[in-house]
Amino acid sequence: MSTEKLVVTASPHIRSQDSVPRIMWHVVASLVPVVLAAAWFFGVSALLQIATAVIAAVLTERLTGKGGAIADGSATITGLLLGLTLPAGFPLWMTALGTAFAIIFGKQVWGGLGQNVFNPALVGRAFLQAAFPVAITTWPSPGGGFFALHGDLFAIPLTHPLPNAVTSATPLGLLKFEGKGTAISNLVIGSTGGSLGETAALVILAGGVYLAWRGYLNWRVPVSILATVMALSAIIHFIDATKPGALFMIFSGGLMLGAVYMATDMVTSPITNLGKWVFGVGIGILVVVIRVWGGLPEGVMYAILFMNALTPFINRATQPRVFGTRLVSVT
Amino acid sequence: MSNLAWIFVSTLLVNNFTLVMFLGLCSFFGVTAKIETAWRLGLANTFVLIITAVSAWILNTYILTHTPYLRTIAFIVVIASAVQIVEMGVKKYLPVLFRQLGIYLPLITTNCAILGLALFQTSRHYTFVEGLVFALGAGFGLTLALSLLASIRERMEVADVPVIARRMGLVLVAASCLSLAFMGFAGMGSQ
Numbered sequence: 001m002s003t004e005k006l007v008v009t010a011s012p013h014i015r016s017q018d019s020v021p022r023i024m025w026h027v028v029a030s031l032v033p034v035v036l037a038a039a040w041f042f043g044v045s046a047l048l049q050i051a052t053a054v055i056a057a058v059l060t061e062r063l064t065g066k067g068g069a070i071a072d073g074s075a076t077i078t079g080l081l082l083g084l085t086l087p088a089g090f091p092l093w094m095t096a097l098g099t100a101f102a103i104i105f106g107k108q109v110w111g112g113l114g115q116n117v118f119n120p121a122l123v124g125r126a127f128l129q130a131a132f133p134v135a136i137t138t139w140p141s142p143g144g145g146f147f148a149l150h151g152d153l154f155a156i157p158l159t160h161p162l163p164n165a166v167t168s169a170t171p172l173g174l175l176k177f178e179g180k181g182t183a184i185s186n187l188v189i190g191s192t193g194g195s196l197g198e199t200a201a202l203v204i205l206a207g208g209v210y211l212a213w214r215g216y217l218n219w220r221v222p223v224s225i226l227a228t229v230m231a232l233s234a235i236i237h238f239i240d241a242t243k244p245g246a247l248f249m250i251f252s253g254g255l256m257l258g259a260v261y262m263a264t265d266m267v268t269s270p271i272t273n274l275g276k277w278v279f280g281v282g283i284g285i286l287v288v289v290i291r292v293w294g295g296l297p298e299g300v301m302y303a304i305l306f307m308n309a310l311t312p313f314i315n316r317a318t319q320p321r322v323f324g325t326r327l328v329s330v331t
Numbered sequence: 332m333s334n335l336a337w338i339f340v341s342t343l344l345v346n347n348f349t350l351v352m353f354l355g356l357c358s359f360f361g362v363t364a365k366i367e368t369a370w371r372l373g374l375a376n377t378f379v380l381i382i383t384a385v386s387a388w389i390l391n392t393y394i395l396t397h398t399p400y401l402r403t404i405a406f407i408v409v410i411a412s413a414v415q416i417v418e419m420g421v422k423k424y425l426p427v428l429f430r431q432l433g434i435y436l437p438l439i440t441t442n443c444a445i446l447g448l449a450l451f452q453t454s455r456h457y458t459f460v461e462g463l464v465f466a467l468g469a470g471f472g473l474t475l476a477l478s479l480l481a482s483i484r485e486r487m488e489v490a491d492v493p494v495i496a497r498r499m500g501l502v503l504v505a506a507s508c509l510s511l512a513f514m515g516f517a518g519m520g521s522q
Contacts, residue, residue, distance in 0.1 A: 110501065
């Protein structure tokens with residue numbers, strides 16, 4: 001009967017239950033309400049779009065990854081997030097192509113999960129934006145019955161999609177190109193034109209709060225992004241009243257999805273807490289600059305990609321001081 | 332004043348010489364293995380760019396007013412001598428950097444970004460101060476692009492990159508992702 005009182009092991013001594021797959025599947029679970037909200041507003045087209053993206057992501061991961069790589073759920077997240085950034089009527093072959101691009105060139109060539117510098121979903125989205133600029137900015141208006149198919153989902157690959165949907169500009173596009181505002185209440189609920197996950201700001205926020213409470217995302221990133229965007233746009237709105245106000249800015253476009261789910265990607269954001277503040281403030285500034293002065297109505301994707309590129313720098317610059325290294329002059 | 336600020340921001344980010352206009356790619360891929368070398372090459376480039384901008388302005392305004400067909404040749408001569416000066420300076424005062432840069436230091440001569448700057452400056456009829464700011468923006472833009480790629484490459488060193496993408500393959504992917512990120516500034520200031 002050996003009742004050892006003293007067990008000697010190497011550190012760490014306190015372990016948590018968390019593992020990469022566990023965190024990833026929690027993120028997937030927290031995205032389910034966002035997907036449901038998209039389905040509520042855009043009907044079955046939204047589900048087709050997201051399902052295509054997820055299936056393409058997992059298949060690509062299976063074909064190119066090391067054994068068992070799909071079990072960690074990261075490919076599912078990439079697919080979900082990419083699907084949520086697309087308009088409901090986006091041709092499905094383009095979705096599949098973009099997702100495959102995201103997995104291969106956003107993640108796998110870098111060495112797989114944990115070694116990529118850029119957020120894979122955003123690499124895929126930026127690729128689609130560059131390759132199909134018209135199709136990706138044709139937003140169907142929400143509604144029109146659950147089973148109504150928006151746009152030209154089943155366009156034959158390499159052909160032009162047929163413009164057969166009732167389209168509506170996004171709130172940001174309306175403001176930038178036509179000078180029209182949108183009611184804040186519509187933005188918060190999500191009954192506006194836009195990409196699938198752009199519209200339901202509250203649902204996304206709830207998912208983010210849940211993940212932050214579980215400790216699976218660092219609250220500093222979304223808080224600093226949203227605070228920076230609010231502060232800057234309030235100042236700009238105060239100086240020039242034709243520019244959008246703070247509430248409009250944070251509830252419109254992909255800012256909520258980007259701030260909560262994309263910028264907080266553990267792999268592509270800085271490691272230190274100070275670095276996370278720098279990262280978030282940088283994204284906030286870039287978002288406001290691109291939205292207010294840029295040629296594009298929306299800039300969250302580019303802002304995050306740009307700060308992803310700066311992340312190795314931020315990590316270098318914000319290394320915490322090593323204790324015991326300060327030289328004390330002895331007299 | 333706001334015009335000058337705009338020229339600076341526009342050449343630094345919106346029309347970044349390397350990542351948006353794809354000029355000067357040889358040193359972009361050749362000397363970005365380490366950050367220290369990369370940003371110093373960027374500064375050397377900036378220096379040459381400024382000399383080029385000043386000389387191009389003098390040539391355009393006083394010397395080549397009636398002989399525009401001599402411009403390209405005159406620019407090339409000016410750039411080559413500016414690079415010679417930089418090379419001698421670096422060799423004398425920063426011998427370590429001189430060895431790290433190797434062939435890429437004299438190759439600044441053939442860096443299309445520099446001839447590009449002189450030609451853009453001519454076609455856009457910049458004044459002396461505007462040309463100077465243009466050269467500063469372009470130089471800092473090059474330095475920014477070089478340092479960004481170098482910092483990404485330093486991180487790639489420790490990554491488990493698949494055989495098919497080792498070395499230059501992944502560097503090209505990284506550069507194109509950087510370029511995608513810079514697309515967000517496209518069209519800025521057009522309205």
